[in-house]
Amino acid sequence: MLPHAWPEHILFAVSLLPLWQWMAAQPWSIGLRESLFMWPLLESAHVLTLMMFVGTTTMLDLRLLGVTFRGVPTSEFTGRLLPWTRAAFAVMTVTGLLLFYANPVRYHHNLFFRAKVILLVASGLNIWFFHSRAHTRVQAWDLTMPPPRAARLAAVVSLAAWVGVVVTGRMVAYNWFDCDLQPQSAFVNWAAACVVPPVGE
Amino acid sequence: MLLPLFEWCESTGLGLVVRESVWLFPVIEAAHLLGLCLLGGALFLVDLRMLGAGLTRTALPALARQARPWLVAGVATMLASGVLLFLSEAIKCYYSQAFWVKITTLPVALLFTFVVRERVAAAADDHVGFTVAATGAVSIALWLTVAAAGRWIGFS
Numbered sequence: 268m269l270p271h272a273w274p275e276h277i278l279f280a281v282s283l284l285p286l287w288q289w290m291a292a293q294p295w296s297i298g299l300r301e302s303l304f305m306w307p308l309l310e311s312a313h314v315l316t317l318m319m320f321v322g323t324t325t326m327l328d329l330r331l332l333g334v335t336f337r338g339v340p341t342s343e344f345t346g347r348l349l350p351w352t353r354a355a356f357a358v359m360t361v362t363g364l365l366l367f368y369a370n371p372v373r374y375h376h377n378l379f380f381r382a383k384v385i386l387l388v389a390s391g392l393n394i395w396f397f398h399s400r401a402h403t404r405v406q407a408w409d410l411t412m413p414p415p416r417a418a419r420l421a422a423v424v425s426l427a428a429w430v431g432v433v434v435t436g437r438m439v440a441y442n443w444f445d446c447d448l449q450p451q452s453a454f455v456n457w458a459a460a461c462v463v464p465p466v467g468e
Numbered sequence: 469m470l471l472p473l474f475e476w477c478e479s480t481g482l483g484l485v486v487r488e489s490v491w492l493f494p495v496i497e498a499a500h501l502l503g504l505c506l507l508g509g510a511l512f513l514v515d516l517r518m519l520g521a522g523l524t525r526t527a528l529p530a531l532a533r534q535a536r537p538w539l540v541a542g543v544a545t546m547l548a549s550g551v552l553l554f555l556s557e558a559i560k561c562y563y564s565q566a567f568w569v570k571i572t573t574l575p576v577a578l579l580f581t582f583v584v585r586e587r588v589a590a591a592a593d594d595h596v597g598f599t600v601a602a603t604g605a606v607s608i609a610l611w612l613t614v615a616a617a618g619r620w621i622g623f624s
Contacts, residue, residue, distance in 0.1 A: 307620065307623045310619065310623075311616050311619045311620065314501075314504075314615065314616075314619045315612055315615055315616060315619075317501075317504075317505065318504050318505055318507075318508030318615055319508055319509075319512055321505035321508070321509070322504075322505045322506065322507070322508030322509025322510070322511070322512060322513075323508075323509050323512060323513065324509070325505060325506060325509045326509040326510065326513050326535075326538070329538070335534050335535075335537075335538065336526075336531075336534050336535075338526065338530065338534075339523055339525075339526045339531070340525075343523055343525055343526065344523070347521075347522055347523055347524065347525070348513065348516075348522045348523055351512070351516060351521070351522060429505075430502060433498065433501055433502055433505060434498045434501075434502070437494065437497055437498045437501055438494060438498070441494055443490070
């Protein structure tokens with residue numbers, strides 16, 4: 268028999284907040300959070316690698332849509348340009364994780380950060396889908412115009428998702444929807460997992 | 469000497485509109501960042517090729533020609549959004565070292581890209597010589613400086 272409070276227990280069990288609270292108390296996290304130069308340096312490296320990563324990804328997407336670089340085989344893009352895209356992604360991920368490590372509790376409750384994570388997951392699924400399906404037969408459509416529907420669809424999803432990641436990522440810096448700026452709408456408090464005392468207490 | 473000019477910029481109607489809005493500055497900032505990505509992609513694709521990496525099986529002049537409209541679109545997006553951001557906080561920029569690094573490197577990068585690099589890329593053959601490789605390296609260095617200094621304006 269399941270106790271009626273079952274969903275609440277599950278929610279509590281999967282909340283990562285205790286982990287972030289522990290993380291925020293670590294000396295290295297505090298050091299990063301309070302540093303004068305390390306945080307801006309990490310943030311700058313994050314933006315510069317974003318420029319390379321989203322930039323080269325956009326070029327691949329435009330090629331998959333067949334709007335430009337029509338004479339360049341798709342396999343040359345995925346074989347010879349993609350390693351550079353991946354290298355930029357690696358640095359972007361490491362710097363991004365360090366930026367998160369500097370202030371995990373704030374990001375946990377940040378509406379834009381949560382939207383960004385969802386978009387990142389969507390983007391990752393799209394990449395996995397493209398590489399495990401349409402791209403496995405790339406030799407058959409390397410120079411075909413227009414490229415197959417599945418490839419064009421993957422490009423559109425990729426462009427939309429990365430634009431969303433860049434925009435929400437930039438908005439993380441703004442505190443409009445922060446939990447400590449009440450009152451917020453019920454949706455914001457729900458979506459950002461704010462703990463708000465009931466009205467009247 | 470230039471301070472009155474910067475003060476005038478900040479007093480313009482456009483600057484005022486952006487400064488007084490809660491969400492305009494962040495939204496324009498996001499557009500500025502998306503323009504940076506477009507610029508970065510169209511730029512690195514060709515710069516890497518100039519350094520003998522990336523899309524090496526495609527002739528450099530053809531690659532540069534096809535990347536050009538996207539590069540121009542990226543630059544245009546950045547200039548349009550950048551001017552608006554600048555007008556809204558011109559006086560802050562006047563006192564920001566990062567701004568001066570950026571605003572002096574930017575014309576150099578633009579001139580280098582559309583005068584020197586464009587000619588070098590158009591004239592290049594399949595062999596990547598020193599001139600071509602050096603042009604690619606200088607282009608990357610210039611634009612990364614502009615981007616890093618630009619990001620740093622926000623930290624001051």
